Every structure is written in structure tokens, then in C-alpha cells.
Amino acid sequence: xxxxxxxxxxxxxxxxxxxxxxxxxxxxxxxxxxxxxxxxxxxxxxxxxxxxxxxxxxxxxxxxxxxxxxxxxxxxxxxxxxxxxxxxxxxxxxxxxxxxxxxxxxxxxxxxxxxxxxxxxxxxxxxxxxxxxxxxxxxxxxxxxxxxxxxxxxxxxxxxxxxxxxxxxxxxxxxxxxxxxxxxxxxxxxxxxxxxxxxxxxxxxxxxxxxxxxxxxxxxxxxxxxxxxxxxxxxxxxxxxxxxxxxxxxxxxxxxxxxxxxxxxxxxxxxxxxxxxxxxxxxxxxxxxxxxxxxxxxxxxxxxxxxxxxxxxxxxxxxxxxxxxxxxxxxxxxxxxxxxxxxxxxxxxxxxxxxxxxxxxxxxxxxxxxxxxxxxxxxxxxxxxxxxxxxxxxxxxxxxxxxxxxxxxxx
Amino acid sequence: xxxxxxxxxxxxxxxxxxxxxxxxxxxxxxxxxxxxxxxxxxxxxxxxxxxxxxxxxxxxxxxxxxxxxxxxxxxxxxxxxxxxxxxxxxxxxxxxxxxxxxxxxxxxxxxxxxxxxxxxxxxxxxxxxxxxxxxxxxxxxxxxxxxxxxxxxxxxxxxxxxxxxxxxxxxxxxxxxxxxxxxxxxxxxxxxxxxxxxxxxxxxxxxxxxxxxxxxxxxxxxxxxxxxxxxxxxxxxxxxxxxxxxxxxxxxxxxxxxxxxxxxxxxxxxxxxxxxxxxxxxxxxxxxxxxxxxxxxxxxxxxxxxxxxxxxxxxxxxxxxxxxxxxxxxxxxxxxxxxxxxxxxxxxxxxxxxxxxxxxxxxxxxxxxxxxxxxxxxxxxxxxxxxxxxxxxxxxxxxxxxxxxxxxxxxxxxxxxxxxxxxxxxxxxxxxxxxxxxxxxxxxxxxxxxxxxxxxxxxxxxxxxxxxxxxxxxxxxxxx
Numbered sequence: 001x002x003x004x005x006x007x008x009x010x011x012x013x014x015x016x017x018x019x020x021x022x023x024x025x026x027x028x029x030x031x032x033x034x035x036x037x038x039x040x041x042x043x044x045x046x047x048x049x050x051x052x053x054x055x056x057x058x059x060x061x062x063x064x065x066x067x068x069x070x071x072x073x074x075x076x077x078x079x080x081x082x083x084x085x086x087x088x089x090x091x092x093x094x095x096x097x098x099x100x101x102x103x104x105x106x107x108x109x110x111x112x113x114x115x116x117x118x119x120x121x122x123x124x125x126x127x128x129x130x131x132x133x134x135x136x137x138x139x140x141x142x143x144x145x146x147x148x149x150x151x152x153x154x155x156x157x158x159x160x161x162x163x164x165x166x167x168x169x170x171x172x173x174x175x176x177x178x179x180x181x182x183x184x185x186x187x188x189x190x191x192x193x194x195x196x197x198x199x200x201x202x203x204x205x206x207x208x209x210x211x212x213x214x215x216x217x218x219x220x221x222x223x224x225x226x227x228x229x230x231x232x233x234x235x236x237x238x239x240x241x242x243x244x245x246x247x248x249x250x251x252x253x254x255x256x257x258x259x260x261x262x263x264x265x266x267x268x269x270x271x272x273x274x275x276x277x278x279x280x281x282x283x284x285x286x287x288x289x290x291x292x293x294x295x296x297x298x299x300x301x302x303x304x305x306x307x308x309x310x311x312x313x314x315x316x317x318x319x320x321x322x323x324x325x326x327x328x329x330x331x332x333x334x335x336x337x338x339x340x341x342x343x344x345x346x347x348x349x350x351x352x353x354x355x356x357x358x359x360x361x362x363x364x365x366x367x368x369x370x371x372x373x374x375x376x377x378x379x380x381x382x383x384x385x386x387x388x389x390x391x392x393x394x395x396x397x398x399x400x401x402x403x404x405x406x407x408x409x410x411x
Numbered sequence: 412x413x414x415x416x417x418x419x420x421x422x423x424x425x426x427x428x429x430x431x432x433x434x435x436x437x438x439x440x441x442x443x444x445x446x447x448x449x450x451x452x453x454x455x456x457x458x459x460x461x462x463x464x465x466x467x468x469x470x471x472x473x474x475x476x477x478x479x480x481x482x483x484x485x486x487x488x489x490x491x492x493x494x495x496x497x498x499x500x501x502x503x504x505x506x507x508x509x510x511x512x513x514x515x516x517x518x519x520x521x522x523x524x525x526x527x528x529x530x531x532x533x534x535x536x537x538x539x540x541x542x543x544x545x546x547x548x549x550x551x552x553x554x555x556x557x558x559x560x561x562x563x564x565x566x567x568x569x570x571x572x573x574x575x576x577x578x579x580x581x582x583x584x585x586x587x588x589x590x591x592x593x594x595x596x597x598x599x600x601x602x603x604x605x606x607x608x609x610x611x612x613x614x615x616x617x618x619x620x621x622x623x624x625x626x627x628x629x630x631x632x633x634x635x636x637x638x639x640x641x642x643x644x645x646x647x648x649x650x651x652x653x654x655x656x657x658x659x660x661x662x663x664x665x666x667x668x669x670x671x672x673x674x675x676x677x678x679x680x681x682x683x684x685x686x687x688x689x690x691x692x693x694x695x696x697x698x699x700x701x702x703x704x705x706x707x708x709x710x711x712x713x714x715x716x717x718x719x720x721x722x723x724x725x726x727x728x729x730x731x732x733x734x735x736x737x738x739x740x741x742x743x744x745x746x747x748x749x750x751x752x753x754x755x756x757x758x759x760x761x762x763x764x765x766x767x768x769x770x771x772x773x774x775x776x777x778x779x780x781x782x783x784x785x786x787x788x789x790x791x792x793x794x795x796x797x798x799x800x801x802x803x804x805x806x807x808x809x810x811x812x813x814x815x816x817x818x819x820x821x822x823x824x825x826x827x828x829x830x831x832x833x834x835x836x837x838x839x840x841x842x843x844x845x846x847x848x849x850x851x852x853x854x855x856x857x858x859x860x861x862x863x864x865x866x867x868x869x870x871x872x873x874x875x876x877x878x879x880x881x882x883x884x885x886x887x888x889x890x891x
Contacts, residue, residue, distance in 0.1 A: 004615050011622035029572035033592070038573040045537045046637065048648055050624035051656050053633025060623060095615075101552065101577065102541045103570075104616050174711075187702065187715060194714040194740035245712050248780030249739075261627035262666045272667050275627055350513040357508045364514035 001085060003095065009085040013065035013076050014111060016263070017168070018226055018256040020046075022057045022106035022141040025163040025221035035137020037100060037107070039163065044141065045106050058109040058143060059099050063087055063124055067113030071170070071181035072267040073231045073260060076113045081265050092128050093136065100140055107141030107163075108132070114147060122150035122158070129161035141221075148185075148192035155192075159199060159218035164253070167192050168226040169246065172239045176232035180269070193250040196223045200251060222253040229283060230276040231260035237305035240286055240297045247291065257283045282307040289314055292345055293338045310401045315341040318378055319397055325378040326386050330355050342374035374400065413443045417493065420447055420561045420585075423485050430497050434471065440501050445493035473503050477510050483525035486561045495520055531559045535566045538642050539581055541574075542610040552579040555606035555645055563588050564597065571595050582606050613647040620648040626659035627666065693808045694723050697801070701774060707797035709775035709790075714739045719770025719805050726887040727762070727880050728811035729753075730802065731771045732820040732853055733790050739776035744769050749855040753817075756854065756870065760877035762884055768809050772824035773798045790820055792829075799824055806846075813839075813883050814846060815876075818853030825850075837876050847883070851876035 022044030029038035046055035064086035065076040075082055087095075096108045110128055114121050125144055132138040144162040146155060158165055167189055171177040174186040196219075203218035225246060229239060243255045261275035286307055289295040293314070300313050308316050318325065318341045327336055329351060337348045347370050354360060354368070362384045365372050377386050377396060390396065413433060417425040426445075433443060481496050489495075499517040503509055512518055541552035552574070558566075563581070567588035570579065580589045585600045634652075643649035698718045704710060717734035720743060737747035745753055757764050773794055778785035790798075802824050806814070816822040822830040825848055835850040842848050852873060860866045 004618055007615065008618050008622045011619050015623045015625050030575040031572045033575050036574060036576050038569075045533070047537050048620065048646065049634040049638040050620065051631055051634050051652055051659065052625045052628035053630030054625075054628075055637065056620065056623060059619070098612055099616065099619075101574070102543070102610065102612060102616070103539050103554070103574075190714045191742065194742070198737075198740050244780045248778075248783060248785050249712075249714060251783060259628070261625055262663065264666055265669075266666075274663070274667075277628060277630065353511045354513045357512050358514065360514060367514045367516070367519040 003087075003091055006085040006087055006091070007061065007095065009083055010061045010063075010065055010087060013062045013082070013113075014060045014109075016075065016258060016261070017060065017109075017111065017145075018054075018258040019109065019143070019166060019224055019254065020055050020057055020060070021164075021221075021224070021254060022143075023221070024253055025141060028139045030137070030139050035139055036097070037139035039106075039139065039141050047103065047105055057106045058141065059096055059105045059107070060109040061087070061092065061095075061111075063089075063092065063110060063112035063121075063128065064115055065113050066115050068116075069114055069181065069183045071184065072269050073170070073180050073228055073263075075263040075265075077267075089124065089127050089131060093131050096132060096140075097136060097138065100138070105140075107138075107143070109143040109145075111145035112147075118147040118149040119151050119154060122147045122154045126154055126158050126161065129158065133161045143221075146192065146196070148188045152195065155195065156199065156218070159196075159203075160216075162219050164221040164224060165196060165219045166224045166226070167196070169193075169242070169255075170226070170228055171232055172227055172229075172234040172242045173232065176234065180231065190249075193223065193225070193246070193252075197250045222251060224254040224256065225250075225252055226256040226258055228260050229257050229280055231270055235305040236279075236283065236286070236307045237297065237301045239283060240290070240300060243287060244290060244297050255287060257287070278309050279307070282309065282313060286313045289317075294335060311397065312341075314339070315374065315400055322391050325391060326380045327378060328380040329360050330380075330382060340375055340378050342371045344369075413438055414446065415443060415493075416446045416448055418448055421486055421564060422447075423482055426485060426493055426496070427481075430500055433497065434501055434504055440494065440498040443494065443497060445497070471504050472507075473500065474507065474510050477503060480510075480521050480525045483528045484521045486528045486565060487524040488560045489524065492524060495524075528560050528562060528565070532562045532566045534642065535562060536569050538638075538646060539570070540610075540645065540647055541579060542607040543612075544607055550577070552577055553607050554579070554581045555603055556581055556583050557641075557645065558583055558585070559641075561585060567595055567597075610647070617648050617651055621651055621655060624655055626655070626662040629656065629659045629663075631656060692723065694805075697804055697808060701801050704774070704798075704801070706800070707775075707794045709773070709777050709794055712778070713775040715742050716774050717742055717744055717771065717776070718774060718801070719768055720744055721768030721770075721809075722766060723809060725766055725768035725809055725811055726884055727766070727813045727815065728768045728770065728806065728809060729815045730817060730821040730825055731769070732818045732855075733771050733773035734776045735787060735855070736776065736778070736785050744771055748858055749853070752854040752857060756874050756877055760874045761881040762877055766884065766888075768805070768811065770802065770805055772802060772821045774801055792823070795820060795824055799827070812846060812887060813849060813880055814842070815849045815851065815880055817851055818856065821853070822850050837872070837879070839879065849876065849879055 022039070023042070025039050025041060027039065027041045030036050044057050046057045048056040050056060062076070064084070065082065066084045066086060067076045067078055070078040092108070092110065099105045100107070110125055112121050112125050129142050129144060132142065142162045143164040143166065144158050146158060146165045146167045148167055169186070169189060170181060170184065177184055177186050199218045200222060203216055206216055227239065227242065239257070246252045246255050257280050259275035259277050259280035260271070262272045266272055286300045289300055290297065295317070299317060301307060302316070302320060307313050318339065324339070327340055329337070334348060334352060337343055337351060338345065347368050350368050351360060359382045362381050365375065376384065377391055377399070415429045477500070484496060485492055495517065499521055502517065509515055510518060513522070535556060535558055539554045539556050541554045544551045544553055563583055563586040567581065570581065570588070571590050574590065576592065578591050580587060582601050582605055584602070587598045587601060589596045589598065643652070701718050702716045704716055710716070717738050731745065734744060735747050735749065738744055744750070754764060757767070773790040777788045777790050777794065779788060814825055816825040819830070819832055822832060822835070825842070830850065832850055832852060837851065838849070840848045840850070852869070854873070857866060857870050857873060860869060
């Protein structure tokens with residue numbers, strides 16, 4: 001089998017993992033003339049976008065899609081009839097360097113089906129990273145998928161070479177993981193995440209202590225995880241509760257939500273429908289509210305425990321808390337401003353800087369990059385005050401819902 | 412009227428020099444016309460530029476924020492940019508804070524220009540595609556790119572830092588950047604025909620692009636927001652976007668319509684690799700069993716059961732409250748700050764730490780997540796009761812002579828009822844099964860005391876309490 005055919009199989013096998021970021025790591029470059037590659041601490045670069053709207057920043061492949069496990073939601077499960085392939089370590093190394101040299105990618109995201117044993121598999125994955133770093137002095141981004149039960153020394157080594165490590169939690173509830181992935185153990189997964197966090201904390205302490213000893217490098221871009229949404233019956237409240245726990249317990253940089261999409265040759269136990277992309281989108285918005293806007297899980301979802309699909313979760317929250325509005329943009333605190341529909345974190349910063357010098361008026365909203373339509377019912381400006389009955393009107397929500405359209409043929 | 416001619420499209424220094432002297436001469440923005448050497452001549456342009464005004468005495472300061480914005484905005488392709496920047500500068504001279512007013516039309520305009528320039532720079536970093544000329548050691552990498560703004564000099568150093576070990580050139584209609592492995596150089600712009608038209612790896616890249624795309628998640632608009640069509644003509648992968656989209660619906664439909672096939676050879680797999688090995692002794696068996704405990708809901712959010720640790724024949728058993736953040740992650744009791752405090756006090760009291768069995772009344776960490784930290788919560792009586800079975804079974808496996816209860820939660824577990832520490836602290840008590848019990852504070856209580864003097868005193872009292880345990884340990888070891 002030639003490398004291109006392997007690439008087709010092993011990229012196809014990796015495309016259900018939503019993680020894509022190449023950001024948040026240490027600053028490195030190759031200006032010393034030895035080797036190749038660079039990273040910036042602030043942001044990663046998305047080198048391309050696929051027609052599914054997702055960015056391509058890394059060469060995302062599996063080392064092999066052969067797997068001992070039989071997780072129902074996974075295309076690579078042992079009982080699946082997909083064609084199998086396995087890269088050699090050198091093939092992945094060469095492909096990464098060749099793609100990188102042409103500026104197609106920011107680096108490598110390597111995962112693998114579990115073959116022989118967790119230790120054997122992890123050792124193979126680590127070998128690729130070691131070769132890239134030590135033999136080719138590759139300074140680009142490396143993300144490795146960690147096998148939860150792999151030996152601690154292998155995990156330490158992975159952290160030495162990788163920018164980010166990840167372990168997928170897979171399902172929002174322990175019971176569904178048990179049902180869909182009988183060989184996986186949510187306790188082992190959480191223990192592994194806990195071990196990673198201890199190592200991350202240790203490396204951080206080392207580097208901030210400024211001791212003479214060189215700090216033990218460990219995955220400077222931290223850890224991340226992924227949850228599949230829509231394969232089991234977990235509601236949004238459960239999903240977000242699990243995320244809040246993962247962020248708080250293991251300092252996850254990101255929890256990725258992956259709308260379960262039909263896979264070729266799927267198990268009968270799974271819902272073979274279009275992936276719930278809108279729900280996935282709302283979960284990302286809700287996740288954002290928790291991380292950057294100070295929202296608590298219980299605030300984000302109402303009693304139905306599901307996020308509305310027709311409006312975004314912040315707007316839904318505001319409509320449930322109309323008593324807190326309208327808010328005077330020229331006086332409200334940062335925390336309050338962050339709760340106004342349509343106000344992003346950057347807009348809030350701009351508002352606070354601007355109002356020190358001048359009063360904010362209706363005509364300023366566009367320059368602050370605030371969508372008028374969304375924000376107006378909730379705010380007071382020096383020349384705008386929403387009619388009181390408007391905010392209380394039962395029909396206010398209709399203003400924000402997408403317009404109904406005639407069904408048509410997709411020409 | 413002043414006619415200023417700059418050396419080039421990106422001549423920030425020239426603009427700054429001219430603008431400074433114009434401001435100092437109070438030349439209003441309406442009286443300045445800006446042009447670029449060799450650029451398209453303005454309609455009604457004067458035959459020759461005005462000489463730069465002599466700078467007389469005086470100076471003025473503008474915030475660094477303006478300078479940063481201006482350096483970026485001047486790379487914008489808008490022909491009016493020099494005038495707009497001068498207009499803003501002219502106003503800033505008297506209104507220093509104006510730069511913070513995001514709603515001011517000039518500030519908003521310049522900010523938007525700077526943002527457009529940086530976005531274009533970012534897209535250049537992302538969408539340049541090198542093509543290899545020659546092979547291996549003598550290879551040279553050449554790219555063709557069409558930037559929207561004058562960003563080649565801005566964007567080039569990034570490629571120099573990244574691809575330091577290979578010679579490359581980025582050709583554009585405005586300006587070409589070259590790296591020979593040592594230094595950057597720039598030459599005038601060229602036409603697309605000068606650039607190589609293919610690379611041997613592009614077919615492989617396209618097949619990666621096609622394979623990583625999930626046809627069941629078609630979101631063409633989302634793709635185009637980030638990768639506008641204007642960039643497509645120079646992206647090798649863009650040629651297959653249309654066929655991929657056209658085929659997506661058919662492929663998804665087929666996936667959904669196809670009945671699942673019979674599973675691939677129902678093979679017998681090795682034992683589930685994630686499960687633990689069977690136990691070597693009673694305590695190990697107990698530990699393994701407790702790992703799956705679901706007697707109360709605390710297991711759900713905790714990482715793992717933190718079971719007791721120590722020799723199976725320990726004379727003394729220390730009982731704490733519940734694992735904390737660190738213990739929960741590590742899976743061992745007393746490894747966090749309270750554990751270090753305990754170790755110190757034990758050593759000072761003369762207790763041999765290696766011969767003591769240490770455990771907690773409640774074996775899962777109870778907390779509420781607050782952003783990135785976990786706030787410790789006191790276990791409730793039902794949780795203490797639910798967990799007591801493990802404590803009892805630990806006691807019967809170890810058969811300690813003395814049980815030291817540290818803190819109220821521990822005392823409640825050891826005595827089977829709420830037991831105030833104040834009244835019982837510091838003396839040996841009899842337990843119904845004939846063992847001795849000793850009640851003292853929890854080491855984390857000492858950590859929380861705000862008053863340093865009280866801290867020292869309470870720590871001493873804690874050590875005194877532990878000395879009772881030390882005496883018993885010595886007696887027991889002599890007897891053995």
C-alpha cells in the first residue's frame with residue numbers, strides 16, 4: 001500500500017476527532033538555523049478550511065486504525081469492516097516535514113488505534129514525536145493522543161516532546177461510555193487526566209520558580225478532551241456539567257464537542273441521522289459563556305435542561321431574566337455588560353475605555369461592533385431607552401428567531 | 412496647500428517625519444495632499460512636491476497606541492490612508508485621550524484599517540503555499556501570493572523564522588520576498604507566470620484534504636467566512652472543493668440508507684486492558700472493591716476513590732476528613748499541603764510515619780467547581796455514613812490498637828455519631844471494640860488559621876496530641 005492510500009485511510013479514520021487547535025504553546029522558532037518550524041504563544045494558524053467548515057491546521061492522522069477496542073461510536077472499532085492501514089514511524093515523520101515545508105500545516109496531531117497493548121501503542125506514538133524533535137529538530141506544533149493506561153514514563157516522555165496531550169472523555173455520562181465502549185473505563189480516563197494535570201502543574205511551578213535547574217518540560221499547551229454529542233441520550237445540562245467539571249478538575253484548555261455523525265458501516269445501536277450540528281454550535285456558545293463570561297452551568301440551561309436551538313444561550317438567558325434589563329451602557333459594571341446579548345468581551349472592553357472619555361450613543365453601536373438588533377431591547381444609551389412594554393412583551397423572542405422560509409428545492 | 416510625496420507605499424518613516432512637521436506648523440488636514448513616488452499621479456497633482464517644512468522649536472507626544480495603529484494602517488491599500496492618519500494625528504495633538512474613544516469615526520476607521528491589514532497578514536501566513544523547485548539538498552521553495560494590502564515586508568519575517576533552513580521566495584504582484592538561509596531581501600513585484608505551477612506533493616495534499624473532510628457535516632458558509640473565495644485561486648486544495656460539496660449529500664445519504672453490515676469477525680479479544688489486576692491480599696482486595704464504590708453520589712464528579720495507605724499490620728491508624736484537590740488527582744491520601752503539615756508534626760512527635768496507616772473518613776473528594784478551581788466542601792452526614800463501611804472494613808483488615816481521628820468528620824466516623832472535638836481532644840478514649848481512640852484537629856485546620864501566633868500554638872498542641880500516639884507506638888514495638 002502506498003503512502004497516499006494509507007493517508008486516505010488514516011486521515012479518514014481521524015476526522016471524527018474535533019480538536020484542531022495549534023495555539024497556546026510556548027514560543028519557538030528555527031532562526032538558529034538548525035531544523036525547521038515555529039510556534040507563537042498567542043494563536044495558531046488555520047492553513048485551510050474543509051467544506052465542513054472546520055479548519056485544517058494540523059496533519060491529523062492515526063498511526064494505525066487497527067484497534068483492539070470495540071467502541072460502537074467509533075469507525076475504527078474492532079468489528080468494523082473499514083479497510084485497515086498502518087503508517088511506519090518514518091512515513092508519518094516524512095509526511096509531516098514535507099507538508100510543513102510547503103506551509104500546508106502547523107504541525108502534527110497523532111492518534112492511534114490501540115494495538116497489542118496500551119504501552120506498545122503509546123511507545124509508537126511517542127517515537128514519532130521523538131524522531132521529529134530530536135532527529136529533525138522540528139519546532140512546529142505536536143499534539144499527541146494519550147492512551148489512558150499507558151505507563152507513566154511514556155506519558156512523561158510524551159509531554160517532553162508534545163505541545164498538547166489529550167485523552168477523550170468520549171461520552172458525557174459514565175453509563176453511556178460503559179454501554180458504547182465496554183473496554184473503556186471512565187475511571188481510568190479520569191485518573192489519567194488527573195495525572196496529566198499534576199504533571200502540568202509541576203512543570204508550571206518549576207518554570208515559575210526560576211530555579212537554576214532547567215524545568216522539566218511538559219506539554220506547554222496543556223491538555224484537551226472531546227465529548228461526542230448526540231450518540232447517547234444525555235441532555236445539555238449533563239454535558240455542560242461534565243465540561244465544567246473537566247475544566248475545573250483537570251485544567252482542560254478545551255473541551256471539544258463533536259456532533260455524532262453517521263459513520264460508514266455503523267452499529268445498529270446508534271442514531272443514524274444527520275449530525276446535530278446546531279446543537280453542537282449552541283454547546284460551544286454555552287461553553288464560551290462558562291469560560292469567558294462568568295456564567296454558571298445552572299444559569300445557562302433552563303428547567304428543560306436543553307439549550308434552545310433557535311436562539312443563542314446568552315439571549316435565552318437574558319429573556320429569562322428580563323428584570324435585570326434594560327441596562328445603562330454608560331454606567332453598568334463589566335460583569336453586567338458581559339451579560340447583554342450581542343456584547344462580546346472585546347466590545348465590552350471598548351465600551352469601558354470609551355465611556356471614560358465620552359458618552360455612548362445609539363449611533364456608536366456599529367463602531368463598537370455590536371449588533372443593534374440584538375442588543376437594543378436590553379440597553380439604555382444616552383439617546384435610547386427601550387419602551388418598557390417592549391421588554392416585557394411575550395412576543396419579544398419572535399424578534400430574534402430566524403425568519404421562516406419557504407421550503408424549496410436545493411438548486 | 413502642501414504636496415507631500417512619500418518614498419513608497421509603506422514609507423511610514425517618511426509619513427511620520429512629514430506629519431510631525433506639518434502638525435507643528437499647524438497645517439490643517441484639508442491643506443495637505445499626499446502621494447507616493449512612482450504611484451498613479453493624482454488628478455490635478457502639482458508639478459513638484461512641496462519641500463518639507465523646517466521643524467522649528469517644539470515637539471509633541473502621541474500615545475504609543477496611535478503609533479502602533481498607524482504603522483499597521485499605513486499598509487492598507489486605501490489611497491486616502493495617509494490623509495486619514497494625518498487627520499487623526501492632527502486631532503490627537505490637542506485631545507490625547509481621543510485614541511481610546513472607539514466610537515470616534517476617525518479612530519474607528521484607522522482601527523478597522525489596521526485590523527484589515529493584520530487579517531491579511533494572518534491569511535498570508537496561512538495561505539502561502541510553497542512549491543519545490545529542484546530536489547532535496549538544492550531545492551528552493553517558491554510561492555505565489557496576492558495580498559490585499561501592502562503586507563509583504565510585514566509578513567516575511569514570520570517565514571524567515573519558520574523556514575530558516577530552506578531557501579524560499581514569495582512572489583507577489585507588489586513585492587517579492589526572498590530568504591537565502593541567512594537574510595531576507597526584497598525585489599519588485601512580478602507576474603504570476605514567473606511562479607512555478609505545481610508541486611509533486613500537491614496530489615497527496617489534496618487527498619488529505621478530501622479525507623479529513625466529513626461529508627455528513629457540510630457547512631459551506633462557515634468555510635467561506637474563514638477562507639474567502641479570493642484566496643482560492645492560489646490554493647492547490649481549492650480545485651476539489653466543488654466536487655467534494657457536490658458529492659457530500661450523496662455520500663451521507665448512502666451512509667444513512669445502508670443497513671449496517673454484519674460485524675467484522677467476532678473475535679475474542681484479550682481481557683479489557685483498562686481493568687485492574689486481582690488483589691494480592693485482603694487490603695488490596697478491599698482497595699480494588701472500593702475503587703468502584705457508588706454508595707453515595709460523590710463518585711460522579713471525583714476523579715477516583717482515594718483509599719487508605721500504609722502497612723497492613725500498623726499499630727496506629729490515622730483518620731482524616733476527605734481527600735482534597737491534590738489527593739483526588741494523585742489517588743493517595745495526605746499528599747497535599749495538609750499532608751506535608753501532618754508529616755512534619757508526626758516526625759516532631761516521634762511517630763514513625765512508615766508504620767502508620769493513613770486514611771480518610773470519606774474517600775471521594777467533595778467539591779463545587781468555581782471556574783478553574785475546585786472549592787472543597789464538607790461532607791454531609793449521609794456521605795459519612797455511606798462511606799463508613801470502608802472505614803470499618805479497613806479497621807478489621809488492619810486491627811490497629813489506636814485510631815487517631817483528625818477533625819470532626821473523622822470523629823463522627825470513628826465514634827459512629829457526631830462527636831465534638833473540644834471536649835474529647837488530647838486523651839485516650841475507649842472504643843466499644845476495645846481499641847483506643849484519640850481525637851485531635853485536622854492538619855488543614857492549622858493551615859487555615861489566619862493568626863500566626865495562634866498557628867504556632869495550635870501546631871504545638873497538635874504535636875502534643877500526636878505524642879500520645881508516639882508513646883503507644885513505642886510500647887507496641889517493644890512488645891513486638
